[in-house]
Amino acid sequence: MAGQRCVVVRNGAVCTPGGLRDADVCVSGGVILSLERGAGRGTDEVDATGLLVLPGGIDAHVHSRDPGLPEKEDFGSLTAAAVAGGVTTVVDMPNTSPPVATAQRYQQKLDLVKNKAYVDFGLYGMLDHDNADEIARMAELGAMGFKLFMGQTTGDNRCPNDAAIFRGLEAAAAADLVVGVHAENDHLLRMFGDRLRSSGRTDPRAHLEGRPTFVEVEAVTRIITMATEAKVKLHIHHLSTAAGLQRVCDLRAQGHRVSVEVLVAHLLLDERAYDTYGNLIKLNPPIRPAADVEALWAGLRRGDINVIATDHAPHTAAEQAEQDVWKAYGGFIGVETMLPLLLTAAAQGRMTIEDIVRLCSYAPARKWSMATKGQVAPGFDADLVLVDPETQTVVDGTSMHSKHNVTPYEGWALTGAVVATYLRGGLVYENGAIIGDPSGRQVRPARVPLATEGP
Ligand SMILES: [Zn+2]
Numbered sequence: 001m002a003g004q005r006c007v008v009v010r011n012g013a014v015c016t017p018g019g020l021r022d023a024d025v026c027v028s029g030g031v032i033l034s035l036e037r038g039a040g041r042g043t044d045e046v047d048a049t050g051l052l053v054l055p056g057g058i059d060a061h062v063h064s065r066d067p068g069l070p071e072k073e074d075f076g077s078l079t080a081a082a083v084a085g086g087v088t089t090v091v092d093m094p095n096t097s098p099p100v101a102t103a104q105r106y107q108q109k110l111d112l113v114k115n116k117a118y119v120d121f122g123l124y125g126m127l128d129h130d131n132a133d134e135i136a137r138m139a140e141l142g143a144m145g146f147k148l149f150m151g152q153t154t155g156d157n158r159c160p161n162d163a164a165i166f167r168g169l170e171a172a173a174a175a176d177l178v179v180g181v182h183a184e185n186d187h188l189l190r191m192f193g194d195r196l197r198s199s200g201r202t203d204p205r206a207h208l209e210g211r212p213t214f215v216e217v218e219a220v221t222r223i224i225t226m227a228t229e230a231k232v233k234l235h236i237h238h239l240s241t242a243a244g245l246q247r248v249c250d251l252r253a254q255g256h257r258v259s260v261e262v263l264v265a266h267l268l269l270d271e272r273a274y275d276t277y278g279n280l281i282k283l284n285p286p287i288r289p290a291a292d293v294e295a296l297w298a299g300l301r302r303g304d305i306n307v308i309a310t311d312h313a314p315h316t317a318a319e320q321a322e323q324d325v326w327k328a329y330g331g332f333i334g335v336e337t338m339l340p341l342l343l344t345a346a347a348q349g350r351m352t353i354e355d356i357v358r359l360c361s362y363a364p365a366r367k368w369s370m371a372t373k374g375q376v377a378p379g380f381d382a383d384l385v386l387v388d389p390e391t392q393t394v395v396d397g398t399s400m401h402s403k404h405n406v407t408p409y410e411g412w413a414l415t416g417a418v419v420a421t422y423l424r425g426g427l428v429y430e431n432g433a434i435i436g437d438p439s440g441r442q443v444r445p446a447r448v449p450l451a452t453e454g455p
Helices: 075-084 103-113 132-140 162-174 186-198 205-209 213-230 242-253 264-268 273-281 290-302 338-347 353-367
Strands: 006-016 019-028 031-036 044-047 052-055 057-062 087-092 120-126 145-149 178-182 233-237 259-263 307-309 384-394 413-423 426-430
Touching: 006 031, 006 353, 006 384, 019 353, 052 353, 057 075, 057 259, 057 307, 057 338, 057 353, 075 087, 075 413, 075 426, 087 413, 103 120, 103 132, 120 132, 132 162, 145 162, 145 233, 162 178, 162 213, 178 213, 186 205, 186 213, 205 273, 213 233, 213 242, 242 290, 259 264, 259 290, 264 290, 264 307, 264 338, 307 338, 307 353, 338 353, 338 384, 338 413
Parallel strands: 006 044, 006 052, 057 087, 087 120, 120 145, 145 178, 178 233, 233 259, 259 307
Antiparallel strands: 006 019, 019 031, 052 384, 384 413, 413 426
């Protein structure tokens, strides 16, 4: 590679699709050239002795709040938090203000965020009550997929009726793009919420009681049934219940194809946490009883769950302190703590490093057709995370990069830390510091089928 800069990341334990192996990673032009032992000298040498070399995390479920609510977070602070957490690609959700439901708004959002991004990013469009034509146009602008809110959450996003949903699914299928679904039945949520409100309940657990399990099961069943008819690639975001997962497995056994995501929060927090954290952990779907959490872990071990994401959903510190559950916002930050928390789970024997890489890099890259992401392998983007699996730290919001670093994980003991992050071969984070200017780019879904696309 005479004349061209060549980075060699030497002596690390590299997590490849075939497992962990000792190798030197040679990078040129932002792309991985080779994995070999005893590689020749590079123009830049990185010593990864004692470190893991993982593909950058892909968080397929974040909310930057750009445009419209930058006081909560913007694309710069979101992606700074991502890079510090070893996440090199994010997929940003469209329930902003205004929602990204037309090609014009899609282009405006792209223009707004593209120079602020510290990581590569995909942008979802919205599947709303009447935008099938816009779905085709947003696809031309590189939409990573389309979000369907069947259940109410942050923003103005009432669920479309079933006919509108089906037209949107057909439009997404015609564009060969993923529809990602928030699967809860909106009418039932509103009815149960009204009942609890009029009974005078304002405590955090009322949120859980207002979103019973069957509300998720019903929505999962309906959307999988419709998606199969529409022949669209379907992804269930933040599945949260044992019964919901069982229904997915039953429908898969009948031939339906769907991928399933669980959130870090749904794996690490259960109902008892309402006593400690109150409305800070209000989340849609809610933090569930321990039996559901155990079922998600079991599903993860069986391979029934495909993707882990964060649903990074920032609000201001004042909003996060709201005491009335009906006034409190749903969601909290998470992109910066995802990998350290999962590395800690791995250190505790609850999962393996290979699981983390499969669920947080490999599988999301396949699902959203990111042709050059998600693997440490020749030909792929050199999005690399150097991890010290033994470092012990404590979650400390004051050192984090979101605008409001209020997190339920504050003070949690961690085993495993991100030491450095590389985006397409460039060092973008090292030992607590963001390096350089934003260099992230839009990731567009590949227009050709990938070799192994998964469910
Ligand atoms: Zn979300």
